[in-house]
Amino acid sequence: MSGIWGKNLKLSIFGESHGKGIGIVINGLPAGLELDFELIDKEMKRRLPGRDNISTKRKESDSFEIISGYFNKNTTGTPLCVIIPNEDKKSQDYDKIRELLRPGHADYTGYMKYKGFSDYRGGGHFSGRLTAPLVFAGAIAKQILMKNNIVIGSHILSIGHVQDDYFDLAQVDINTINKINTKEFPVINEEKGRKMIELIQEVKSEQDSIGGTIEAAILNLKAGIGDPFFDSVESKLSHLLFSIPGVKGVEFGRGFEITKLKGSQANDQYYIQNEEIKTYTNNNGGILGGITNGMPVIFRVGIKPTPSIGLKQKTVNIKAMENVEIKIDGRHDPCIIPRAVPVVEAVSGLAVLDLIMEHGGNFIG
Amino acid sequence: MSGIWGKNLKLSIFGESHGKGIGIVINGLPAGLELDFELIDKEMKRRLPGRDNISTKRKESDSFEIISGYFNKNTTGTPLCVIIPNEDKKSQDYDKIRELLRPGHADYTGYMKYKGFSDYRGGGHFSGRLTAPLVFAGAIAKQILMKNNIVIGSHILSIGHVQDDYFDLAQVDINTINKINTKEFPVINEEKGRKMIELIQEVKSEQDSIGGTIEAAILNLKAGIGDPFFDSVESKLSHLLFSIPGVKGVEFGRGFEITKLKGSQANDQYYIQNEEIKTYTNNNGGILGGITNGMPVIFRVGIKPTPSIGLKQKTVNIKAMENVEIKIDGRHDPCIIPRAVPVVEAVSGLAVLDLIMEHGGNFIG
């Protein structure tokens, strides 16, 4: 029953999609940090719908208000609370289907967990909207990480069966990341990107939706971060990544593919380059024994298709306890992947910052 | 820097492969539980090497000694500490390659994290041997879960490219699990099982190793367990699963395959059966919004090939800081997957028990 995460950096999330607002309290930020609001805005906008014709028509401005922990243009070191008021709520959209369990959503599980008392409007606390405060917090994490030269970047690896090129696991560098970051639709292979957009428009026209994967890289993490038990880098990252609505798979390095390799192929052999220890390959995604080895940390996240679709589906009226059909109207994303990119980066930044803070040090100067 | 995990059930792990012993302290067990030592022994033996000619020749008897928390044939409710003394240690095997970083192992990352002070013998705290206390604790978790009718079962889904049949996600039941559990080499399709064993023997003869995947199912979890943020069932399970040495991927339900589906295919539509709400399919693996929906919880774990191989590999002498070659002698598993099966089940049991304890209740009577 907990909306709290973290050890050194502690988050406390709250809010429902159609309530007064959503927000987050961030504990453990260093004092004396001037927030980079340009970066925060940029990250928040990446998550916003309505930028193009492939996402929901809902307007979410996600304008935020910092309630505490920021004074005279600096973090105070005390808990920073931010609230994002809810606007453009169309609660009546949901009232009429209130008792109908939307397949693929948390309507039923939330009903069971909260005994029928959860806010059902717009998914309530389960809404993807709750990722907005995570992106806010993640932008601050990114800012602090960048001061320590640590960079996070990601691209859409696939939409349905359309597949982008993979990162070169051992070679991905700041140039790779910078190139992707300038793109509106972040893919390596733009031709594939166009096909992805076509596919999204196609499923949209069918009133259907489609899933996809995101591949992310974290650069310049020093060797020695993380724990064997029980806070491996993989454990920490996956814990937060699996909190993102819709994520059903997480893999590191070569991931599930590594299971098909022989040890002689999978092992990342070592060599010395400029007095530093490197590996020729990076099948382990920069993590051995739960601890970083100085190579890029690379992982992939699988996200299911948006459950809200216009097509007719079989479901149950939980009050009447009878089989019925449902057709979900309203404004929905045919594909959530593009909007999930900044969320994946945000929680990765938060997880990594928490891990690094374990080692103390000053993350400002 | 933490060897502690859990909220309601708290584990504290300790030990190094070639030190005096390894062990675990389990907090939060109910008082008055008579341990099922037959089950514990059975689970511990499943993890042991040397049962056949496809695993290491090392002998690990894993005889354990309960130090505290058990009195008059019952748990006392206070911390239960168990120690597994180390035997059959051949530390000299490791001394001669002490400064050579074994590719794929945590030698380098442990060296960096612990500044050269970690116990390098046999992997030290990173050793797969540390999973023995997890299996011990997991057996107790399983016993408690079984009293609540909750059952965990798993099979080897693949070794290299040889693939077993998948669980039928919506239909897997206690019969499926019981059938697998009687098998020495737990697969659904025995023909595939034989091919897996052949493959393992083949890579062994090549002094190489091979990876694989495990598919697990947790049956009879009631709907309503887990959290949207930040302790989703996926988060809790993946956190522990990624603490198992060698795990590089975790996926739930259809996992990464769901990303290729359309919403109309991926959504698990509802119907009523015997006054209970069920789904026709189970692509979400029994979890929606981080919370169980009453369907089987199903997930897959990808494990890399054993890093210890007899073949020559390039590496670095970290003391001399020069490029060298390494050939790892000693007794190693050509494939760790069969021995990882009980470990996957153990940590799943621990994660699920911790989640269920959130709801209070008496897990004994």
Next chain:
Amino acid sequence: MSGIWGKNLKLSIFGESHGKGIGIVINGLPAGLELDFELIDKEMKRRLPGRDNISTKRKESDSFEIISGYFNKNTTGTPLCVIIPNEDKKSQDYDKIRELLRPGHADYTGYMKYKGFSDYRGGGHFSGRLTAPLVFAGAIAKQILMKNNIVIGSHILSIGHVQDDYFDLAQVDINTINKINTKEFPVINEEKGRKMIELIQEVKSEQDSIGGTIEAAILNLKAGIGDPFFDSVESKLSHLLFSIPGVKGVEFGRGFEITKLKGSQANDQYYIQNEEIKTYTNNNGGILGGITNGMPVIFRVGIKPTPSIGLKQKTVNIKAMENVEIKIDGRHDPCIIPRAVPVVEAVSGLAVLDLIMEHGGNFIG
């Protein structure tokens, strides 16, 4: 660096005295609880200044706004966030003495911890105002506890040298509590209460302040709550009580007086009454080995005099690093004890609820 507390009931506090607002996020509340706003208002008002001529002239209406976790007149089970906007702020009062460290306050320690970046206005995050959200949360805890028949009551035990009668440790009951609760100035002996008020007015006229003690009782806790290590009832209660600004001492049962007794006097001997095990005396304050024994849990809290006084004091200008004098104008409480009473009860209720939730169960119906 943490504003988060609790295991089963988790609090996340935030805010500065003169910022936009202060608030708290409460995790772990059961779903389906209709909040008793009358009780919340009553508790909030008990903490408010300005009710009489013995407290500050500042107006704090402490009107609160529930942001999340409450829907259709019921808790949803998801995080409940409440914000109390700040009003009647006179920040200029503080600006002129900004660099002068107020003796007895956290100006210097906050400066050192937060490297000069903390919000210095009105004590910022250190302000006694931060106890308002605690009282809000505590009122909810009290409501839940009352449904389980658990009652918390307290009285002003002393102001300076003026001493109220003590609770009869073994006999304090619901009548004792109810009698105190009806009083504006909660003491057992009203004559002593009048003398306390006189003393407060006296120190006020001297532009000085005075400290005092509060004695509290928690009734009807069942035997068996709490832990030997490390979450004894005393540990849990003292942890939160020492978070209340100004608290410098906490004792249970006979407290420090028990140290002067012999074992034959201190031991609470047992007898059976109505099939229940009772003790003749209650020198241990209802707690043995960190666990409740079913007798009233009784403790005392010592609170220092308000540091803000009108008299001239020696201090340091931290910017100029020179010795100076300070005279604190503004509206301050000559004695904080009466307003601290509901705060002590609030955090006690929160600590006790967290402990009880350890045992699971339904705290609503």
Next chain:
Amino acid sequence: MSGIWGKNLKLSIFGESHGKGIGIVINGLPAGLELDFELIDKEMKRRLPGRDNISTKRKESDSFEIISGYFNKNTTGTPLCVIIPNEDKKSQDYDKIRELLRPGHADYTGYMKYKGFSDYRGGGHFSGRLTAPLVFAGAIAKQILMKNNIVIGSHILSIGHVQDDYFDLAQVDINTINKINTKEFPVINEEKGRKMIELIQEVKSEQDSIGGTIEAAILNLKAGIGDPFFDSVESKLSHLLFSIPGVKGVEFGRGFEITKLKGSQANDQYYIQNEEIKTYTNNNGGILGGITNGMPVIFRVGIKPTPSIGLKQKTVNIKAMENVEIKIDGRHDPCIIPRAVPVVEAVSGLAVLDLIMEHGGNFIG
């Protein structure tokens, strides 16, 4: 139900008085620390009974065995587990009074919490013996703190009504501490010390026991350590201090006496000395707003008389549920205070180290 404590330094305690052994797992120790076994032995011996004729005749050698986390004369950085085997157990002493609740002990509360399944022999997990692993861990904490120039010292402030001199709160320094540390019976005023010993012998001859207080000082903590909410230095220290069996009161600085002062007397006024900010007095015991101010951190702990006395007492046979009398034979301390001194210092060291680690840094070199 938790035997785990700490954030950066994490302890996991286990064991019962008459089981196989007691012990602790310490997480978060830096790698590369050569343990000062002389200091550990010294601290362990201070806790041992049988040094003189004022404590129990039981022999506890408290010889310990380090199971993990120590290799090649250095901490490895992984969990350090130490076990102290139990010897000289006379379990039959307890068997005959098994069903009789010893007044003042945790027999009844333990019975209720653990439903009759706790190990009743010698207090089981509630035994004062469990403080031995705390002293072991505390000695390591002390060693690390000393490398950072932080020193902890304490003296017996009172036994019954016999009172030692108080620390001079603002002046206590390393010389004060060193002088006390050389004494077998640590008091400031030796004349009072003799009277204390006389009193202890007197109550011993009466088959009774007596309580007392300990005053402790922590020197050279930098200003800026601790938190306003919810981990004030007072909260952290009191949490652990109240886990020591028998502790019923904790106060900081002037403690409960400060409640009788006016603000003009209680406030610690500032001045500059050698470019450092000091206070003339130290009524706040070195802590303001939960955070250290650089002055000595001073606190007092009140400990009740040993519950085990030879005198006849009224109690209950919990099986027969009838009123009976009990006379406790066996070897018991007439006064536990002298043996509690190193325990108070140990947990203080652990609490302080955990707080300091919050600020990162290297505690070894």
